Amino acid sequence: MRSTTSKLTLAAACAAFLLGVAAPAFAQTEASAPAAAMASQPLTKEQKAQAKAQAKAQRKAERKQARAKNNAELKKLEDAGYKPALNDPNYPQSLQDAQKKANAAAGASQ
Numbered sequence: 001m002r003s004t005t006s007k008l009t010l011a012a013a014c015a016a017f018l019l020g021v022a023a024p025a026f027a028q029t030e031a032s033a034p035a036a037a038m039a040s041q042p043l044t045k046e047q048k049a050q051a052k053a054q055a056k057a058q059r060k061a062e063r064k065q066a067r068a069k070n071n072a073e074l075k076k077l078e079d080a081g082y083k084p085a086l087n088d089p090n091y092p093q094s095l096q097d098a099q100k101k102a103n104a105a106a107g108a109s110q
Contacts (some may be wrong), residue, residue: 076102 043051074084082098 075107080105 024081077095078084080098080101082095088094
């Protein structure tokens with residue numbers, strides 16, 4: 001009798017676990033239902049081209065923004081006395097000095 005009870009308990013525990021794991025996989029909210037229906041429809045060539053063009057434009061804008069940020073930082077360092085074109089034997093120290101000056105100037109202006 002004890003063996004049968006152990007087996008039934010184990011079977012019930014396994015069933016509860018499997019039901020708990022499987023239920024969220026089959027659950028679907030109203031918000032996700034249209035998205036699932038939309039995903040099943042293939043995109044047309046025009047939609048693919050438009051999506052590709054949008055992604056390319058976004059990447060271009062991100063690169064442009066990053067380049068502007070880098071140029072602004074370099075300009076700030078050059079204004080603080082750093083000269084990147086020099087073959088400076090004190091390279092790391094001169095850059096660090098310019099960074100300290102630029103940060104001090106930025107802190108004073110705020």
